[in-house]
Amino acid sequence: MPDGTIEPKKGRKFDQVLEGARQVFLSDGFEGASVDDIAKAAGVSKATLYSYFPDKRFLFMQVAKTECARQADHAIETIDMDAPVQKVLCDIAMEMVDFITSQFGKRIFRICVGESDRFPELGREFYESGPMLIRNRLVEYFQKAVAQGELNITDFELAAEQFHELCKADLFPRMVFNMTEE
Amino acid sequence: MPDGTIEPKKGRKFDQVLEGARQVFLSDGFEGASVDDIAKAAGVSKATLYSYFPDKRFLFMQVAKTECARQADHAIETIDMDAPVQKVLCDIAMEMVDFITSQFGKRIFRICVGESDRFPELGREFYESGPMLIRNRLVEYFQKAVAQGELNITDFELAAEQFHELCKADLFPRMVFNMTEE
DNA sequence: CCGTAAGTGAACTGATCAGTTTATAGTGAA
DNA sequence: TTCACTATAAACTGATCAGTTCACTTACGG
Numbered sequence: 001m002p003d004g005t006i007e008p009k010k011g012r013k014f015d016q017v018l019e020g021a022r023q024v025f026l027s028d029g030f031e032g033a034s035v036d037d038i039a040k041a042a043g044v045s046k047a048t049l050y051s052y053f054p055d056k057r058f059l060f061m062q063v064a065k066t067e068c069a070r071q072a073d074h075a076i077e078t079i080d081m082d083a084p085v086q087k088v089l090c091d092i093a094m095e096m097v098d099f100i101t102s103q104f105g106k107r108i109f110r111i112c113v114g115e116s117d118r119f120p121e122l123g124r125e126f127y128e129s130g131p132m133l134i135r136n137r138l139v140e141y142f143q144k145a146v147a148q149g150e151l152n153i154t155d156f157e158l159a160a161e162q163f164h165e166l167c168k169a170d171l172f173p174r175m176v177f178n179m180t181e182e
Numbered sequence: 183m184p185d186g187t188i189e190p191k192k193g194r195k196f197d198q199v200l201e202g203a204r205q206v207f208l209s210d211g212f213e214g215a216s217v218d219d220i221a222k223a224a225g226v227s228k229a230t231l232y233s234y235f236p237d238k239r240f241l242f243m244q245v246a247k248t249e250c251a252r253q254a255d256h257a258i259e260t261i262d263m264d265a266p267v268q269k270v271l272c273d274i275a276m277e278m279v280d281f282i283t284s285q286f287g288k289r290i291f292r293i294c295v296g297e298s299d300r301f302p303e304l305g306r307e308f309y310e311s312g313p314m315l316i317r318n319r320l321v322e323y324f325q326k327a328v329a330q331g332e333l334n335i336t337d338f339e340l341a342a343e344q345f346h347e348l349c350k351a352d353l354f355p356r357m358v359f360n361m362t363e364e
Numbered sequence: 365c366c367g368t369a370a371g372t373g374a375a376c377t378g379a380t381c382a383g384t385t386t387a388t389a390g391t392g393a394a
Numbered sequence: 395t396t397c398a399c400t401a402t403a404a405a406c407t408g409a410t411c412a413g414t415t416c417a418c419t420t421a422c423g424g
Contacts, residue, residue, distance in 0.1 A: 012370075012421095029299055031213055034411060045372045050413070107299075114296010116360050117211055117289075123360040131355065158352060165347040165354065170340060172347065173313065178298050178305040194400075216381060227402045232383065 017042045017049050021063045026107045030060055030115050061125060064108060068130035071099060076137060085150045089163075092138065096167040106175060135160050199224045199231050203245045208289045212242055212297050243307060246290055250312035253281060258319060267332045271345075274320065278349040288357060317342050 020042025024033045035056055039046040053059040075095040081088060099105045108126065116123035138160040145151040153159045202224025206215045217238055221228040235241040257277040263270060281287045290308070298305035320342040327333040335341045 029296075032300060035413080036411080045374095046413080047373085047415085048371055051370080056412070110295050110299060112358060113292055114211075116358065117292060118214060120360045123358045127355060127359045135355075161351040161355065162348060165351045166344060169343040169347045173309060173317075173343065176295060176298065176305045177309045178302045217383080218381080227404095228383080229385085229403085230401055233400080238382070 013042070013044050013048060014052055017044055017052055017059075018063060018066065020044065021059050022067060025060055025063055025111070026104060029107070030056075030111050030119075057119060057122075060111075061122060064112070064122070064126050065129045067104060068108065068126060069133075071104065072130045072133045075099070075134060081141060085145055088141065092134075092141075093163075093167050096134070096164060097171065100168060100171055100175075109175075131164075135164070138163060195224070195226050195230060196234055199226055199234055199241075200245060200248065202226065203241050204249060207242055207245055207293070208286060211289070212238075212293050212301075239301060239304075242293075243304060246294070246304070246308050247311045249286060250290065250308060251315075253286065254312045254315045257281070257316060263323060267327055270323065274316075274323075275345075275349050278316070278346060279353065282350060282353055282357075291357075313346075317346070320345060 017038075020040075021033075021038045024038045024041050028034075028037070035046060035049065038059070039049050042049065049059070053062065075092075078095065079088065079091045083091070100109075112123050112126045135157075139156045142151060142153050142156045142159055146153055199220075202222075203215075203220045206220045206223050209215075210219070217228060217231065220241070221231050224231065231241075235244065260277065261270065261273045265273070282291075294305050294308045317339075321338045324333060324335050324338045324341055328335055
């Protein structure tokens with residue numbers, strides 16, 4: 001082997017499959033994406049794909065969780081939690097708006113909402129691997145700010161939810177309404 | 183004909199089809215519902231169904247709009263707009279929460295969100311035939327209340343959106359999260 | 365250079381489903 | 395009765411798609 005990099009023990013083309021799946025799922029949705037298309041996009045045979053992932057759902061969950069965790073990490077790293085309260089809250093709001101309006105944010109949200117009747121773990125796992133991390137951060141931050149006398153909050157969880165909802169106020173209907181261009 | 187009721191000019195079984203479609207769509211979603219099932223539930227042949235509606239999408243839109251308008255009318259009729267501000271806002275909030283947590287509300291929301299990529303008119307028409315009516319009412323009410331010095335609002339549309347979003351604060355994630363029983 | 369494991373492509377299975385067609389039957393009015 | 399309309403059941407078309415199988419090829423480590 002030319003270089004000393006350790007292949008993820010999963011097999012040579014694991015990441016390739018994941019990346020192809022990401023592309024196709026994000027552009028066609030879950031039901032809309034065909035496994036043949038994914039295999040083609042990944043530059044991999046269908047048999048190979050199925051040697052890594054037991055079925056389409058599992059593959060999708062993997063994609064959603066991976067991508068979601070990435071996004072959440074980015075948000076958490078970006079924000080300077082020691083700035084003045086007003087700035088911190090503003091930054092968090094901006095990060096949320098960015099996510100909600102992003103291609104990925106919109107797609108994954110649609111897929112999770114739309115598919116979660118026939119595919120209940122999906123919604124849960126999606127929530128846990130992304131939004132919930134942010135929410136927890138927000139709760140922590142609120143607690144710290146209250147302890148320092150900078151904010152006045154009694155129900156931290158509710159406050160975090162409300163903050164999140166208010167960030168969406170003007171955006172959300174436009175998403176369902178479908179009037180904003182991609 | 184035993185009784186003198188006037189059938190809607192569309193044909194004898196029009197409403198029957200609509201009702202069957204309502205049941206099946208609401209319980210299986212759009213993609214999940216098969217036209218055969220709908221015909222069966224409606225007690226009608228598939229050919230008859232297709233003589234009323236050009237295709238599955240159109241049928242679904244009809245169902246969604248009908249049901250949505252019904253719900254919105256109910257909400258508007260129920261609320262006494264002349265009660266004290268606090269009571270009116272409370273009533274509206276209750277009505278919103280009821281809708282969001284209702285079987286129908288959850289289902290139709292999921293379907294609209296999930297399907298609106300491949301089916302963009304759907305989201306728009308849904309929004310216009312339901313949520314937008316409520317929103318407009320809310321804006322009207324805000325304007326009246328401000329004129330009477332009972333509220334202080336500058337951006338009425340934004341206020342209406344924010345009010346709506348705040349009603350969902352604690353509920354919404356649980357819907358995606360999928361932890362509340364039906 | 366040989367053996368093993370990973371990968372390939374293409375055909376195949378079995379199933380679902382939207383929408384059409386056909387031959388047939390009931391129904392109401394003239 | 396007869397005409398026109400509405401409805402029906404069932405078969406059919408044409409398409410899609412998840413997941414499997416198989417005969418074959420690469421690539422790599424020892």
